[in-house]
Amino acid sequence: AQTVTQSQPEMSVQEAETVTLSCTYDTSESDYYLFWYKQPPSRQMILVIRQEAYKQQNATENRFSVNFQKAAKSFSLKISDSQLGDAAMYFCAYRSVSGANSKLTFGKGITLSVRP
């Protein structure tokens, strides 16, 4: 079974600075997808970024980028130029490429606060 670990329960960053959120996972599969979701106080789950395991290039979405290390099974999220609106819980998630096992397996999440 796949597992996702987010070992840092909380992090804080100064506005306009850069922060990196860590995530590791365990799987025996060679092809899979990884995601970061953001959950603000409104509780809506918002997809931030995704990474296909077969792609070596790290995904980037505006101020958000990942550092995907497949051999180390590590998938960290870097937020550049942090904004007050980035304050939220962030969840790392894994899923198989198999349609029969399309569930997302989540980490426990990390609470990010942004200091003005």
Place this chain on the structure above:
Amino acid sequence: DTAVSQTPKYLVTQMGNDKSIKCEQNLGHDTMYWYKQDSKKFLKIMFSYNNKELIINETVPNRFSPKSPDKAHLNLHINSLELGDSAVYFCASSQEWLAGGKHYEQYFGPGTRLTVT
């Protein structure tokens, strides 16, 4: 314009009651899910349906029964509610295959906060 909607958004009820949560998606997706987020914010899959067929059924008490009348709807019925059922329940949807490649993003509804007293 709402992609995945859930009703109700809040539900307060007493132990022993039976309640339902409804979910609808207008994205044309073929797969829908129910996730439970507990008081510690941990999210876990409960069920998944693909084209109205149950494909994932995690270890969930049989008091929980999902129903998919068509591929745009997935409802969750809960019998004999217990205090431990208090949580936020999220519906999500995805399209497992699209022309031109695989697409695996899951889009979430706003969640239903269930409180059992």
